[in-house]
Structure formats: structure tokens, C-alpha cells
Amino acid sequence: MTEPHVETPATGPVSKLQAELDSGKFVFTGEIGPAKGTNVEKCLHEAEEYLKHTVTAVNVTDIQTAVMRTGSLSVSHMLTDRGIEPVYQMVTRDRNRLGLQSDLLSAYCLGVRNVLALTGDHVSMGDHPDAKPVYDLDSVGLLEAMSTLERGSDMGSDAKGNPNVLDGVPRFFKGCAVTPCTEEVEPQIIKLEKKVQAGAQFVQTQAVYDPEAFERFMEKIAHIKVPVLVGIVMLKNAGMARYMNSSVPGVFVPESIIQRLVKASKDDKQKVSIDICGELIQKMKHCCQGAHLMTLGWDHCVPAIIQAAGLA
């Protein structure tokens, strides 16, 4: 079933996502979360149906919110089989540097090129709170590990202390995350600078609902020359918006948006949610390079969001 993967050239973009961002086009990415269980068809089907022809690449979450489920590497690979380019999300919570580097090589062998380095929610927030959190590396360390692999070596050394030499060298398009609208942005910016120094080539942000705060953030990181895809998370109802304000770090949903959701009739909610996303993108597209759409199961709304943003 797997088609032989085209050899990645030694220079130039390694993925469609990189090529399109390089070209200056406003880029969309989507996101799917594998199932808890082996029934991955549903998320693959949704990706084929609603994301394949609307977004450039699709993020696959890695044991998101520390709730155990099918892995992001296998589903990323299955996406490539279906002609959809994945962004393989990788958290440092569950594997040490041996596991992470090995999975990076595996990912490359399986045709995966875009990798998003994340720390990952703490195990205590998920459904296996007694698991041992690993965090051998942090997200900066994972990006460095990727860069090291790309140089043909790894984080270890041979018995004489010389750097190891890889038999076959991968190339990735390396991404990272940032929270732009948090109350204290300076430490976020410092960490972003470190991620870029460690090799990050693109950024996908945490959800943004405050275009002005986002613009201020973008001005502050004008010196960081990597493309930024603004995070757009669909608000399904006012309750979810309030929950995000109270419980999701660095996310602020203005009351005006909450009120629109409150006022929307039941049948209208989805439409209002789509419109909110579209307007947010319209307001921010001038200061970023793309948008990362997180629909939380409402994947069928992606085409409409892009339309509402005036970018279809």
C-alpha cells in the first residue's frame, strides 16, 4: 500500500508546508487527534474528506492532554499514505532521548518531514496520572536533537567519546509552539528565541482571540525570522469560551465574542463559530504567515472557515 517515498533533496524545502511558507503564500494547517483505541479510520476519513484539499498539512497530536491513545507517528504515516502531508507532533513527556531520536529516524523512514516539538501536558492532567513523566529533554532539547540528526550525528558518542555517525541522514521541517497572548510575554519570547536558535523553522501558536494582542506580540518578535501560523481554535459554545478563559493558560476570549455565542440560536452556533474564526483570520492575516485551525472534531467546518476568512 505504501508508495515508495521520493528522496528528499539535500537542499531546498523538505515538505509542501515548507515550500508554501517559503513562497510567501498564506498557509493553512489543520489538526486531527488519533482515537483512543485502534479505530483510526474515523480521523483519517475526516482528514481526507475535509482537510486534504483545504489545508497544506495536518498536525497529528501526540497523546494530547496526556490522555492515552494511538500514537502520532503511525497516524502521521497513514496520512502520507493517503496523500496528506502530516505535521508529526512530538512531546518530550513520554520518551527519553533514545526513544525520541529513534522515533525521529523512524518518522523520516516513513516519509514524515514536518515535526512539531512540544513539551507536552503534564501526566497529572491526563488519564494516567500515576505514569512516570519523562521530560529527559525539553522542547528546545528536542529541536537540538533534530538539528543534530540532520548534521549526521546524534546526542550520544562512541566508546572513545567521538560523535556518533549516522548511516543515512534525515532532514526535517522543524516547528515549535508559542503562547502569544499570555499576560507575561517576555519569557515566552526568550524561549521562542531559544527554540529558533535550536533549529525551529516555523511556529504554530496557542489559540488567539485577541487580534490586537497578537499584533503587538508579532511586533515584538519581528527580529525572529520564522513563519508564524496563528492558532485558531473553534469555540463551540459560550461555556467552552469561559472555560478557556478560566483554565487554558495564555488564552483570553474577549466578552464580545462570548456574547455572540450566547446570543446565537442552537442551529446557528456552528455558523457563528465559523464566522468568528473567519473574522479572526481576516484581522490577523496581515501580520502572520498562516493559520493553524483546530476544530476539535468539527473538521467539516474547515472549508467554511477558510471561506469566511476570504481565502478560499
Place this chain on the structure above:
Amino acid sequence: MIVAERKPLNEIVQSLAGRKRVLVLGCGGCVAVCCSGGEKQAELLGEQLKLAAQVACKAASGGEEAARGGTAAPGGKVEITVDCITRQCDREFFANMKHDLKDFDVVLSTACGVGVGYMTALYPEKVILPALNTTFYGANVAPGQWQEFCHGCGDCVLAWTGGVCPIARCSKSLINGACGGTNHGKCEVSKDMDCAWYLIYKRLKELGRLEDLRKMRPARQWSKDRGKGVRRLTHEELMQDTEVQK
């Protein structure tokens, strides 16, 4: 200091099942300071065990034996004796025990895990059981409250983290700054827990040393933190005795 907390009484009672002569041995070191395993707590535990044995005995024999004043448990009488020494992590203090270990079939130590483990190495013929859960290296931050400050990672970073340890106090032991979970100065794990990296940022900023935060920190050498197994400290100049104490 090492901070420890008493195990639930039930767990201790279960671990003593079938033992007849129990020495509860307190420790006057850290666990006395954190009020978990010092002389007073050892005595209290002794009393609780006597009571527990009486209750068990009553349940088993309709209360007759307990009424006669002895302490007993199913299967016969249990004698509980309490003693305490200055510290259980130094060989010399065991000489000060007021009792002979030969008279007991088990020692219930209220020391930290070091005391229990070291005593086991010193007295291999004896069974030494723990009465505490050893939890962390901490300080007494407020009356009745102890908090973790150090993790014993073997490679101290406090010089460039403004004196706040990210290994012990960041839930993920991160080394290059806060994760996305930092929220109004608190950690994603709990609203009651400070985000260590927020504290570090604030402190470094105050000190005019944000450069320390900007600097790339390479992956940790976890080999210094248990990665190579049991850790040892050797001061050669102090090693007159060739026999290294276990």
C-alpha cells in the same frame, strides 16, 4: 533536610503482621525536625500500635486478653518497645540504643529511607521496616509546612536560575524556560503551585541577569541523577579505614 511523612497506620500494622516483639526506633535527625519520625512521633506510633493490637485482640478473643492489660494481636501477644537514637544514618549512634536488638524480631524505623536502608546493611540478621514515606529535600517554609527545594540531581543549576531550582520545582524539570502551561505565575499542574520558571524569570529580571535565561542550556546529564545507579561520595583524605562502610 530530608522530609518524610508517616505511613498510614493500617499499612504499618499490615507490615508487622505475625511479628511478636517490635522495636519502634525513632531518629533524632531530619525526621524529628519535620515532626514525622523523632522521639515523640516514635512514642506516639508505639502507643497507636499497642492500641491497634488491643483492638485486634478484642475482636479475636472477645476482649479477655486485652482486659488483662497485655497487648496482643491475632496469633498471640505483641510487645511494642520504643527507643530513639540521634541519627540512623551514622554507625556510631546505634551504640546508644537502650535496647539489645537481639530481643526483637523486627525493628520499625521511623527514620527516612536512608536510616532503614543503612540499618539493614548494618544488621543483616534483622528485619528493618519503614514507618515513613520519605518524600523530598525541603525546608520549613511556615509553621507546620515543608516544601521541596532541591531534587539532589547531582549537577546544581542554582547559580544561573536565580536560586530557584527548576529540577525540583518545575513539574517537568525543564531547563530552558517555561512551558506553555505557565498561567499567571502558577504551574499547569496545580493552581496552588508556583511555576518555577516564572519565579526564575522574575528573579533574574530583578537581578538584571536575564542573560542567564537567554543562554541555551544543553540536555541535562541525567547520568548524575541516578542514571548510573547508586551514587557515592568519596573524600580520599578521610578514608583512613580501608573498609568502606556499606
